Amino acid sequence: MTLDAPALPPDDRPPVIEFRDVGLTYPGTPPVEALKPCRLTVTAGSFLTVVGPSGSGKSTFLNILGLLDAPSTGTYLLDGIDTGALKDTELTALRGRRLGFVFQAFHLLPHRSALENVALAMLYNGVPRKERDGRALAALERVGLGDRAHAVPTTLSGGERQRVAVARALVARPSVLLCDEPTGNLDTANARSVMALLRELHEDGMTIVVITHDPEVAAQGGRTLAIRDGVLEETPPAVPLRTGARS
Ligand code: ADP
Ligand code: MG
Numbered sequence: 001m002t003l004d005a006p007a008l009p010p011d012d013r014p015p016v017i018e019f020r021d022v023g024l025t026y027p028g029t030p031p032v033e034a035l036k037p038c039r040l041t042v043t044a045g046s047f048l049t050v051v052g053p054s055g056s057g058k059s060t061f062l063n064i065l066g067l068l069d070a071p072s073t074g075t076y077l078l079d080g081i082d083t084g085a086l087k088d089t090e091l092t093a094l095r096g097r098r099l100g101f102v103f104q105a106f107h108l109l110p111h112r113s114a115l116e117n118v119a120l121a122m123l124y125n126g127v128p129r130k131e132r133d134g135r136a137l138a139a140l141e142r143v144g145l146g147d148r149a150h151a152v153p154t155t156l157s158g159g160e161r162q163r164v165a166v167a168r169a170l171v172a173r174p175s176v177l178l179c180d181e182p183t184g185n186l187d188t189a190n191a192r193s194v195m196a197l198l199r200e201l202h203e204d205g206m207t208i209v210v211i212t213h214d215p216e217v218a219a220q221g222g223r224t225l226a227i228r229d230g231v232l233e234e235t236p237p238a239v240p241l242r243t244g245a246r247s
Contacts, residue, residue, distance in 0.1 A: 015077070016175050016207050017042035017065065022074035024060055034060040037073055038232040040225075042209070044175075047202040049210045049221030050232075057230040058211045062180050065209065067095045079175055096125055100169030100177045104184035106161045108153040114140055114164045115149040121168045139167035143197055159190030166197060170206075177201065179210045183217055195220050 023037035034057045042048055052058050063069040064076060067083060076083045079098055083091065108117050118136035127135065140149050143163040153161050162182060169177055179198070183191035195217060202208050202222070210221060218224050224235045 013043040013045055014080070015041045016044050016046075016079060017209075018075075018077040018080075020075040020077070022064060022071045022076050024064060024069060025072050034230050035064065035071075035232070036230045040232065042176075042207065044207055045202070045205050047199070047208045047210075047220075047222040049212060049218040049224045050227055051212055051215060051218035051224060051235075052227035053213060056227045057232075058213070058227055059180065060230075061227060061232065062178060062209075062211050065176075066099055066101060066178050067091050097172065098175040100172065100174035102162070102165050102169050102177065102179040102182045104181040106153070106158075106165045106185070108161060108164055108168075110153055113150045113152055114145060114156070114167075117153070117164055118168045118171050121171050125172045127172070135171055136167070139171040140164070142170065143167045157190060158186045159193045162186065162190070162194045163197060166194070166201075170201070176207045176209060179208065181212055182210060183212070183214065191217070 017040065019038055019040040021037040021039060022035070023033070024035045026032040026034055050058060050061060060069070064071050067078070070084065078094065081094065083094065086094065108114075109120070112120070115133065115136050118139050119132040122132045122135065137146065137149055140146050143166050145160060145163050145167065148156060148160060153164070156164065162185075166177075166182075177198075182198070183194055186194060191214075198208055198210065199220060208221075210217065212218050226233050226235050
């Protein structure tokens with residue numbers, strides 16, 4: 001941060017994600033209204049969690065956010081860009097440059113080192129070959145795995161594998177990190193360590209969206225939305241701890 005660019009209070013920051021009455025109905029008999037039209041603004045630097053039971057529409061929401069599915073109604077602006085106006089190749093490029101993905105199942109290449117797994121994410125992003133290893137190593141150091149750069153995934157714990165996946169998602173310097181059940185395959189200790197990493201990244205200014213069915217994970221976000229039967233709703237913020245004054 002520089003002196004002439006002070007951090008803005010959250011509400012003054014530009015929206016990274018804006019849904020204007022975005023909804024998705026899967027065709028069929030009967031059609032499934034998986035996401036009812038909703039409005040949503042996510043400002044830069046937010047840590048948003050979205051919680052809901054199985055079948056509530058979480059993946060549908062994330063697939064729209066991740067430019068993997070187009071909404072059937074409404075307008076989705078990513079970094080101010082109207083995604084509905086783009087061709088498939090432009091959507092792919094936008095996805096590669098602005099979005100980082102972390103999935104429940106890690107999706108690491110088993111016979112490649114952590115470093116290679118991270119470096120491969122830059123293959124199609126226009127990063128010159130000679131810069132890739134250095135950036136991959138820096139990303140692994142950022143997630144606390146600088147000393148495991150040459151390890152293959154089978155020799156890493158679940159939490160370490162997910163950290164490699166986070167490094168891979170970050171290395172192209174996306175605008176948003178989208179995480180679909182990032183702790184779904186982890187035991188409690190590893191889940192907490194991955195969530196602690198996401199909180200650190202948020203403190204460094206990263207915009208993060210985490211989808212989860214786990215209320216403990218959802219509670220880590222700065223803002224939590226609930227989704228049920230395709231309806232996305234704001235949840236009340238956690239009651240702040242008060243010292244002194246009583247009400
Ligand atoms: P979640 O991720 O919360 O489990 P989903 O977004 O996967 O929920 O699904 C929401 C609803 O949409 C469910 O009723 C599901 O059966 C339905 N659905 C999901 N994908 C499709 C599809 N491709 N075609 C038709 N219905 C779908
Ligand atoms: Mg799902």
